[in-house]
Amino acid sequence: MIAFKWLARGAVAPFTGVRWPLADWVSAPAGGPEGSGVHACRIAHLPWWLDEELWRVELDGSVIEHETQLEARRGRLLDRVTSWDPDAFAQACAARAAALAAEFATSELAEYAALARNGGAATAAYVAAVASVAARGTEAFAAERAWQAQWLALTLGLRES
Amino acid sequence: MTARLPSEFVCREIVEAITDYLEAGLPLPERTLFEQHLVICAGCKTYLEQMRQTIRAAGTARENLLAPRQRDELVRLFRDWKEKK
Numbered sequence A: 001m002i003a004f005k006w007l008a009r010g011a012v013a014p015f016t017g018v019r020w021p022l023a024d025w026v027s028a029p030a031g032g033p034e035g036s037g038v039h040a041c042r043i044a045h046l047p048w049w050l051d052e053e054l055w056r057v058e059l060d061g062s063v064i065e066h067e068t069q070l071e072a073r074r075g076r077l078l079d080r081v082t083s084w085d086p087d088a089f090a091q092a093c094a095a096r097a098a099a100l101a102a103e104f105a106t107s108e109l110a111e112y113a114a115l116a117r118n119g120g121a122a123t124a125a126y127v128a129a130v131a132s133v134a135a136r137g138t139e140a141f142a143a144e145r146a147w148q149a150q151w152l153a154l155t156l157g158l159r160e161s
Numbered sequence B: 001m002t003a004r005l006p007s008e009f010v011c012r013e014i015v016e017a018i019t020d021y022l023e024a025g026l027p028l029p030e031r032t033l034f035e036q037h038l039v040i041c042a043g044c045k046t047y048l049e050q051m052r053q054t055i056r057a058a059g060t061a062r063e064n065l066l067a068p069r070q071r072d073e074l075v076r077l078f079r080d081w082k083e084k085k
Helices: A043-048 A086-104 A107-118 A121-136 A139-156 B011-022 B029-041 B042-060 B070-085
Strands: A001-008 A039-042 A053-060 A070-072 A072-078
Touching: A001 A043, A001 A072, A001 A107, A039 A053, A039 A072, A043 A139, A070 A107, A086 A107, A086 A121, A086 A139, A107 A121, A121 A139, A121 B029, B011 B029, B011 B042, B029 B042
Parallel strands: none
Antiparallel strands: A001 A053, A039 A070, A053 A072
């Protein structure tokens, strides 16, 4: 299965600090509990895990579908999505928060719009989703994340397979 | 931010859960929320890295690495701290 993976600069896993080799398989320890496998994203999961580098990965064997991530026993990097531009994405998210602030004209939404405007990609995306909740209710959070995923897919030309 | 979502971790909860996280003791749903908070919070990400560095450093510390004067000074500081509690 082909999926996607966010990594910190230098192809480093953001939580474990493991540096992913290019093309070689990375395996999770055998017999580990659920959650200890190799993690990756479908396009819909991408807004939850934003980082500096986006890679296409191949996952091997059975893949567990969690709510916001995939888990497999092993995976390998295929190639980096070099079109990923965190500033452009942050601006797109900030524009969404600004539009909500203009439409609803509350001090809370104005605060969110300012936070989104001044944050990096992950912050702007999260704040825009929280702003949508403040404006339209809890269900809007998932809808905003879906919009962000669609933006990433369309702008970066991502396709699942 | 004022609009907190039901499943969202805040920084205080990260501090409370960090030992379980480092010891792989958090159930998967909590671990996922913990890591999603790290994505958006540079302060907590730094805190996690500092904890990892502390664990690494403490793991290499040995009593005999301290000179007698340093050891006595540490014991004195600890006693002072305990008396003030």
